[in-house]
Amino acid sequence: MLDGLARPGRGRIVKNRLKVLRAERDWSQQDLAQRLEVSRQSVNAIETGRYDPSLPLAFRIAALFDMPIEAIFTPD
Amino acid sequence: MTAEVAGRTGRSRWFWAGLMFASFGAIAALRITDAIGKSTGFILLACTMLLIIPLTRAGLAHQRTTGRLSPAVVRYTRRFTVASLGYMLGLGIAITLSQRMELSGAGAFAIALLPVLPIFAMIWTMARYLIEEDDEFLRHRATMASLFGLGLVLAAGSFWGFLETFGVVPHIDAWWTFPVWAIGMGIAQCWMGWRDRAGAES
Numbered sequence: 001m002l003d004g005l006a007r008p009g010r011g012r013i014v015k016n017r018l019k020v021l022r023a024e025r026d027w028s029q030q031d032l033a034q035r036l037e038v039s040r041q042s043v044n045a046i047e048t049g050r051y052d053p054s055l056p057l058a059f060r061i062a063a064l065f066d067m068p069i070e071a072i073f074t075p076d
Numbered sequence: 077m078t079a080e081v082a083g084r085t086g087r088s089r090w091f092w093a094g095l096m097f098a099s100f101g102a103i104a105a106l107r108i109t110d111a112i113g114k115s116t117g118f119i120l121l122a123c124t125m126l127l128i129i130p131l132t133r134a135g136l137a138h139q140r141t142t143g144r145l146s147p148a149v150v151r152y153t154r155r156f157t158v159a160s161l162g163y164m165l166g167l168g169i170a171i172t173l174s175q176r177m178e179l180s181g182a183g184a185f186a187i188a189l190l191p192v193l194p195i196f197a198m199i200w201t202m203a204r205y206l207i208e209e210d211d212e213f214l215r216h217r218a219t220m221a222s223l224f225g226l227g228l229v230l231a232a233g234s235f236w237g238f239l240e241t242f243g244v245v246p247h248i249d250a251w252w253t254f255p256v257w258a259i260g261m262g263i264a265q266c267w268m269g270w271r272d273r274a275g276a277e278s
Contacts, residue, residue, distance in 0.1 A: 042213035
């Protein structure tokens with residue numbers, strides 16, 4: 001059950017290319033976190049699929065990489 | 077000295093937490109064996125509670141190094157530390173007064189408020205954190221942890237209540253609800269923190 005608390009809403013997984021996009025720019029998780037003004041834990045949780053960002057944060061991520069949201073986040 | 081440097085060179089939060097719980101254990105053992113009196117025990121407990129200050133500082137330094145420290149976390153930690161010290165003081169005064177005088181009516185109501193007001197402050201602190209935390213993931217984690225704590229209180233309280241009704245277990249005072257909630261919240265935060273570390277970048 002604790003597992004479910006850490007990642008609720010199982011079965012509605014959204015995949016993302018955050019790790020690849022970050023690696024292409026040679027950014028660490030901390031670098032990306034600072035650019036997005038979130039914690040490194042947030043970046044880590046999003047990258048590993050344990051947390052799906054809200055729409056406002058998804059828009060910020062898309063704006064940072066200068067890409068449309070659907071090019072970064074895709075339904076599983 | 078920056079907090080990062082302090083976090084690297086100072087003692088870890090585990091050291092201070094261990095020292096605090098070891099002190100609580102030693103004081104409890106001394107009280108149980110009647111090696112110290114009630115007043116001495118309370119004074120020692122109050123002194124031990126001061127360890128929450130270096131524990132808090134070490135915890136903040138650790139959170140800063142792991143990137144989990146937001147301004148809301150800093151405010152939450154400071155408020156919770158002050159409320160914890162207030163709780164210890166209120167509890168000590170309330171216990172001392174209850175042992176030395178017969179409490180009833182408005183007096184009992186007022187004295188009961190002494191440890192409860194800091195608990196209200198802790199609950200308010202938690203609510204303020206959820207309002208002030210800008211990082212949605214940290215806010216989400218805190219919400220899930222408090223929900224787990226609430227679930228533990230409701231489950232344990234309901235089960236214990238029926239066991240008590242059937243005469244299987246002794247009576248437990250209702251003020252245990254807050255510590256049980258806090259324990260549940262701590263368990264959930266530890267678990268989610270462990271999951272974070274397990275999934276952290278290599």
